[in-house]
Amino acid sequence: xxxxxxxxxxxxxxxxxxxxxxxxxxxxxxxxxxxxxxxxxxxxxxxxxxxxxxxxxxxxxxxxxxxxxxxxxxxxxxxxxxxxxxxxxxxxxxxxxxxxxxxxxxxxxxxxxxxxxxxxxxxxxxxxxxxxxxxxxxxxxxxxxxxxxxxxxxxxxxxxxxxxxxxxxxxxxxxxxxxxxxxxxxxxxxxxxxxxxxxxxxxxxxxxxxxxxxxxxxxxxxxxxxxxxxxxxxxxxxxxxxxxxxxxxxxxxxxxxxxxxxxxxxxxxxxxxxxxxxxxxxxxxxxxxxxxxxxxxxxxx
Amino acid sequence: xxxxxxxxxxxxxxxxxxxxxxxxxxxxxxxxxxxxxxxxxxxxxxxxxxxxxxxxxxxxxxxxxxxxxxxxxxxxxxxxxxxxxxxxxxxxxxxxxxxxxxxxxxxxxxxxxxxxxxxxxxxxxxxxxxxxxxxxxxxxxxxxxxxxxxxxxxxxxxxxxxxxxxxxxxxxxxxxxxxxxxxxxxxxxxxxxxxxxxxxxxxxxxxxxxxxxxxxxxxxxxxxxxxxxxxxxxxxxxxxxxxxxxxxxxxxxxxxxxxxxxxxxxxxxxxxxxxxxxxxxxxxxxxxxxxxxxxxxxxxxxxxxxxxx
Numbered sequence: 001x002x003x004x005x006x007x008x009x010x011x012x013x014x015x016x017x018x019x020x021x022x023x024x025x026x027x028x029x030x031x032x033x034x035x036x037x038x039x040x041x042x043x044x045x046x047x048x049x050x051x052x053x054x055x056x057x058x059x060x061x062x063x064x065x066x067x068x069x070x071x072x073x074x075x076x077x078x079x080x081x082x083x084x085x086x087x088x089x090x091x092x093x094x095x096x097x098x099x100x101x102x103x104x105x106x107x108x109x110x111x112x113x114x115x116x117x118x119x120x121x122x123x124x125x126x127x128x129x130x131x132x133x134x135x136x137x138x139x140x141x142x143x144x145x146x147x148x149x150x151x152x153x154x155x156x157x158x159x160x161x162x163x164x165x166x167x168x169x170x171x172x173x174x175x176x177x178x179x180x181x182x183x184x185x186x187x188x189x190x191x192x193x194x195x196x197x198x199x200x201x202x203x204x205x206x207x208x209x210x211x212x213x214x215x216x217x218x219x220x221x222x223x224x225x226x227x228x229x230x231x232x233x234x235x236x237x238x239x240x241x242x243x244x245x246x247x248x249x250x251x252x253x254x255x256x257x258x259x260x261x262x263x264x265x266x267x268x269x270x271x272x273x274x275x276x277x278x279x280x281x282x283x284x285x286x287x288x289x290x291x292x293x294x295x296x297x298x299x300x301x
Numbered sequence: 302x303x304x305x306x307x308x309x310x311x312x313x314x315x316x317x318x319x320x321x322x323x324x325x326x327x328x329x330x331x332x333x334x335x336x337x338x339x340x341x342x343x344x345x346x347x348x349x350x351x352x353x354x355x356x357x358x359x360x361x362x363x364x365x366x367x368x369x370x371x372x373x374x375x376x377x378x379x380x381x382x383x384x385x386x387x388x389x390x391x392x393x394x395x396x397x398x399x400x401x402x403x404x405x406x407x408x409x410x411x412x413x414x415x416x417x418x419x420x421x422x423x424x425x426x427x428x429x430x431x432x433x434x435x436x437x438x439x440x441x442x443x444x445x446x447x448x449x450x451x452x453x454x455x456x457x458x459x460x461x462x463x464x465x466x467x468x469x470x471x472x473x474x475x476x477x478x479x480x481x482x483x484x485x486x487x488x489x490x491x492x493x494x495x496x497x498x499x500x501x502x503x504x505x506x507x508x509x510x511x512x513x514x515x516x517x518x519x520x521x522x523x524x525x526x527x528x529x530x531x532x533x534x535x536x537x538x539x540x541x542x543x544x545x546x547x548x549x550x551x552x553x554x555x556x557x558x559x560x561x562x563x564x565x566x567x568x569x570x571x572x573x574x575x576x577x578x579x580x581x582x583x584x585x586x587x588x589x590x591x592x593x594x595x596x597x598x599x600x601x602x603x604x605x606x607x608x609x610x
Binding site: 012014015018019179182183186187189190194198201202203205206209210212213216220223224227230231234235238239242247248250251252256257260263264267268271274275278279280282283284285286287288289291292295 | 389392393396397400451452455456458459461462463465466477480481482483484553557560561564565567568571572574575577578581582585586588589591592593595596597599600603604
């Protein structure tokens, strides 16, 4: 018997012994079925976020992603080489959504910007002294700012304003909108005067600060994206120039040449990844608005 | 040259044995051993572990021990396993990776009848799993600290609303908002007394003056949790709560000013981070030279190799 094989067997036996020790010491691996789904959830949440930013449903957004990938593959097949097929497929699957995400982020920022005038209008309505918070919210939803029209839809004909606020937060999927909904839910049982004082003292300054952070986040992301676009544009121009020269193109026709192209593609993706990693951003706390509503109801129950 | 391996091995083993015997007190005079026994019995001698005694003398060492302690990192990362379980798990992973690499090496040697990589290199490579596991644990702990700090910092206004008109105390408001976050880190720390993993009522010199059955105030608990878990926001909140209690300030006012101050600090930190990121991003864009050169030079390299062929 080979000594190496013998050594390997001993190591394997030690590993098995340690597994027994681990189980005996109370370690329980968590391989539940729901775990994989839970791990997928942040990914789906991100896709939902982009879809809501563009004003589409998740299904439409995923269809567009897959459609773009399919289109890339078809165009690649028409052109011919395997690397071009794969490359265009990847461009369709990742490049098009990456480009659309900029638009989604811009729309989200616009929505967040509209929230401060919304709160000021709410205070103005309440200052007249003839309405409660519920009525004022419904009133504002009847004739909203166009940027908020879609998200405020549930408030228009709501029987329960609390339920409608939960739906508003779900529609908007913006951390700042979620925060506004939470603050409104927490303030539901206050008198209009108390709410006005609280909004002027606590809420509006806080939203101003949040908006500034959001705007800086957006600027950082836009800067990162611009850098990425520069890399992509330069590489695309270089690729076209190289492929238009017969002698240069011939070198890439072989298997080694195709592998070289794949390596270049991987390097570009790596550079884009590094740029993404280096872009500073501030994560937001996400609120479970339905949980806030339940907590408020439980408080009175 | 004579083979020095055996003498060196014997020397190392001898030194190890000597140190062990010294630590066990084999070379101590009988009177010292007897005194140690009496002192231990009557709690007159310092029985703390060596690292704690060393840390008392050298504060920087204390910080190092604290930052690198695996049980502490496990508690901060909210992992249920103990130090031993973690060690055994890492050992298993190392062994499994080692076995897999050795098996691959063996399979690769079947055709050439020679091992492509020495077995020791496979084991060294598998051994790299230990620092990787430790780094991943450290990263997880840091991520959780950031999550909890963020959860508190971004909920101060809501806590102010709850204390302003909802009749909540600051601690009640903190628990309320923790239940309403999607990330459960703050709630996991506060409920079920998870914080007791690192903080016990008698764990600091402050507690020495207290009776063992004396109840601790929420402020003291928050301060200790903030210190033990390195949670800056919890410490700041505790300091604000202490001011509220001692000076009779209005909780919502204090929380609002804390929220404003935290926001300003955050914006300043963001500005610094953005400025720092700028040269790094330029460096990343500079890396574009690599694929560009490879794209242009590959055909030239092929042509030159064809000429020489």
